Amino acid sequence: MEFSVLPARLEFEALDDIYLPAGKETNVFRGALGMALRKVCCKPGCPGARSCPSGGVCNYARFFEPIWENGPSGYRNAPRPFVLRMSGQPGHIRAGQDFCADLILFDTIAPPWTKLAEAFEVVGKEGLGASRGRAKLKFLAPPEPLRFPIRGPDRRGRIWVRFVTPAELKGEGDVSSKPGFDILIHRLAERIWALGCLYQGWPPEWDYRDLLDLGRTVRLVNWKWNRTETLRRSSRTGQTHPIGGFTGWAEYEGQVGAFLPLLEIGRWTGVGRQTVWGKGEICVESVSFV
Numbered sequence: 001m002e003f004s005v006l007p008a009r010l011e012f013e014a015l016d017d018i019y020l021p022a023g024k025e026t027n028v029f030r031g032a033l034g035m036a037l038r039k040v041c042c043k044p045g046c047p048g049a050r051s052c053p054s055g056g057v058c059n060y061a062r063f064f065e066p067i068w069e070n071g072p073s074g075y076r077n078a079p080r081p082f083v084l085r086m087s088g089q090p091g092h093i094r095a096g097q098d099f100c101a102d103l104i105l106f107d108t109i110a111p112p113w114t115k116l117a118e119a120f121e122v123v124g125k126e127g128l129g130a131s132r133g134r135a136k137l138k139f140l141a142p143p144e145p146l147r148f149p150i151r152g153p154d155r156r157g158r159i160w161v162r163f164v165t166p167a168e169l170k171g172e173g174d175v176s177s178k179p180g181f182d183i184l185i186h187r188l189a190e191r192i193w194a195l196g197c198l199y200q201g202w203p204p205e206w207d208y209r210d211l212l213d214l215g216r217t218v219r220l221v222n223w224k225w226n227r228t229e230t231l232r233r234s235s236r237t238g239q240t241h242p243i244g245g246f247t248g249w250a251e252y253e254g255q256v257g258a259f260l261p262l263l264e265i266g267r268w269t270g271v272g273r274q275t276v277w278g279k280g281e282i283c284v285e286s287v288s289f290v
Helices: 025-041 059-064 113-126 181-199 209-215 257-269
Strands: 002-014 082-085 098-105 135-139 146-149 157-167 219-228 231-233 240-242 245-254 282-289
Touching (some): 002 181, 002 257, 025 082, 025 113, 146 257, 157 219, 157 257, 181 245, 209 257
Antiparallel strands (some): 002 098, 002 135, 082 098, 157 282, 219 245, 231 240
């Protein structure tokens, strides 16, 4: 069994000055994409994805409001089949300047590239940020999928994992204050399983309990986390939500070889809460085996 990732680079040219609040660049862009995709996919007066008779085949519904009708408890609000990232972009993008965003798609069954290209054209015309600075989409090409195995060889060693963007890992009903390997692997395996079932035709019977059992034997030997606090305001509902989390690094020791493919997938999918806003990006920066 494999997991596939479709990473697309979006290239834009700013037609006006664009102001994106620091730490919220991805959230602003994701919100604009959601409204634009709804415009190109939905008829005026649509009652919403949950009530629309075309919700089962609508690209907007599948992308932004997916429902897992027969899914397990806690998954009625299914994970979205993409991650959007704008890390490294300046807060002030000047007119005439090029800028990029990364759209990472996990839907290999029905990837909506045509509708997405239309939506990004709308995003550029209607503008971004509080100033509604316009932009021109210069490039979006459907990528070739990257395919990853789920498990590697059982080899003992040490790995050094960086938490690139704010991450929140829930364990025992609350956000953990330290990056325990068992919690990291549990949340990651759970997310990859759900994405695989919904968007890549995986059988729902995949049993990852042996990975969780092995993950409990891997020790957290050193780590440093810094908490960041950020709020986002939904332009659609007006509600404010926290989108902060922990960044930093962690070093683990044990049978780490088995988890390297899973952690590489996590680099693309993210792990933990609110990954669709670019949170939870991880990266394995060094590995040593004994």
